[in-house]
Amino acid sequence: MRKPRTWTLFGAAMLCATLAFGGCEGDDSGGDDDDDGEVDAGTGGTGTGGAGVVDAGSDADSPDASGDAGGEVIYTDVDPDFVMAEWEVYALKLHAPAEGYGQPETYYLWFHPWNPNEVLLNTFDSDCQALAAGGGLPLALDLGAPIDASATTWSTPNNVFLNQGGATGNWVGVTDRFLGLRFKLEGSWHYGWARLDIDATPTGFVVKDYAYQSVPEVGLSAGDGMP
Secondary structure (H helix, E strand, C coil): CCCCCEEECHHHHHHHHHHHCCCCCCCCCCCCCCCCCECCCCCCCCCCCCCEEEEHHHHCCCCEEECCCCCCEEEEEEEEEEEECCCCEEEECCCCCCCCCCCCCCEEEEEECCCCCEEEEEECCCCEEEEECHHHCECCECCCCEECCCCCCEECCCCEEEEECCCECCCCCEEEEEEEEEEEECCEEEEEEEEEEECCCCCCEEEEEEEEECCCCCCEECCCCCC
């Protein structure tokens, strides 16, 4: 098992400064003014020296292959489960080790411990999408839920809430639920999932495992590939 690496958020802070002339957009509370379930890109993390980007690929076991979803599902177990309980961002790249902040084919899970606490999902790649409900809020899928092209609610997550203060989002007090994800490689969609726990408050989140379908344009179900 590879040892985890952590990057500081200096690069993220510089990106925010470039975009917003000295800071990220958004008010001091970290919320949004339009009540649409989104906060402005880059909000949070820039004022906390201890914050960092945790590489999802570096704290996970080597991927295993499973052929039970119409193709080859590549499964990665995060062992031990990754527990986020401080102001950091977790970089999740389903098909390869993540390489820090602002990278393509990568999702970012944020925890902001303020009032109210919030967990958000973000990407800098328009070809990284998540299954979402109204307002672009990512769904908390049950085991076995289909993740494929037939879904009509794919959305690119732009700092959207999974759980804000136990009131906004579909991830309020859930265990063993799945993000439905898809990303493009060489112009073709690959479908996947990530399994998380997020408590009601929230006080953080837990990343347990993730998988993706290596055959392009072939879907899978939430949990496919799990032992």
